[in-house]
Amino acid sequence: MRYTFLLYTDPADLSDMTPEDWQAEKEVYGAYIGALQKAGVFVDTDWLQPVHSATTLSLKGGTRQVQDGPFADTKETLGGYFVIDVPDLDAAMVWAQKCPAAKTGKVEIRASAMGGE
């Protein structure tokens, strides 16, 4: 089954980072991606631009509403995601525990509702 990890972290933790800092940060995530690939469970991942660049759009109520910013203003924001393919929630939880974001923020685990393999 496919599981998506939504990575919530505090953007303040990543403020004023030097290029070297980014490089070190990428290496840690690279190691995690490597472990997922080696185990054959990796599907997809992305690292999102900071939440201040978010645009929220809705047509609910018949009119187009565009909001400059995220849907919900919270201290910890969605910073990226992983999609992995594992048999069940037990396995998804083992991998979520290993995710770097779990150690400094929160990882929300959501099973795919699309069904099938």
Added chain:
Amino acid sequence: MTDAARAAELAARGSYGRLLALLSSRTHDIALAEDALAEAFARALSHWPAHGIPDNPDAWLLTTARNRLTDSQRRQFRFPTVNEIPDMPSSELADGSIPDRRLSLLMVCAHPAIAQDLHVPLMLQTVLGLEAKTIARLFLISPVALSKRLVRTKAKIRDAGIPFALPCDDALRERSTAILEALYALHAHDWQDPAENLGDEAFYLADLLGRLIVDNAEALGLAALIAFSHARARARIVDDMLVPTDEQDVTLWNDALIRYGKRQLHCAYVKSSVGRFQIEAAIESVHIARKETGSTDWLALNKLYVALLKIAPSVGSLVAQAVVTGRLHGPRAGQEALDAAETVTGSGYQPLWAARADLQARAGNHLAAAKSYDKAISLATDGPTINLLARKRAQELNK
């Protein structure tokens, strides 16, 4: 890295930890001491090639770093915790050796006012001189977040006045336990994720601690445990595949480390104050004895696991004891013990499924075994373990 290069690196770390412990015990400011020491090392690199290596490199580094410390304290006024750094009493360096304050530094790293998950990173950074970036990669933590927490913690150590002196009696015992727990966590991390190769660091610190707190039987027990585990490191992973203890090639086990472990365990034993680390070391020593006897004494292992589960119950030893039961009383008895263990571990515990698969295989139930291996594989996150489980699974499907 060659063994010689690795040895040189660890020797350099030996003086790094000693120097940092001494410098920071004077100022209580670990960050400032780190900066001063880094500058001293940088100066050594530019100074020594031209002027020759001094007779006592450690003393040179200490004096240089101490001068930097005095300069920077004069330059920027900080909180007046220490007005002035006392002059070095000449007796300290009379025999050319640096006094060892590393135990005090370890006590600071494992102080109850410091978040528990920072104990190990602080020890690795201050006593072994590992960079925050390296520690973050080893533990898959965001390097920036870890660096920030370490900086904040060092400021807290300075500003909150966490003492650099050794506590007495009860507090000493409690803090020693905190250091041992941190070292055990480091060892367990290395053991579960062998690709990360932290074994040398864990062994270095355990050996150091065994020598610094000699009257603590558990410190010796932990040093023995880590030495025994470390002795089997080369036999444990072959061609990126984990090898179960009772299938390992004993000729690859390191005799010097085994002798060291036996000596430590014996020293611990005569103090007649038994504890969890000594029992775990004794369990390792039973496995190690196969090198001489050619077989594994499952009866002795059973007794030790019973004792371990009484003193320090854990999901790992619960599953291990079920495995021992299976060897002693047959697969069915082992399965029952595992079913009981599952009520504690839950279904998401990889060793439980690997053990279950092994018992099903021994009972001749090959398809069930392959299915259990599937589940175990899904719960494994490191390559060597996945490769072992996949090999065993393939064996079952071929039967």
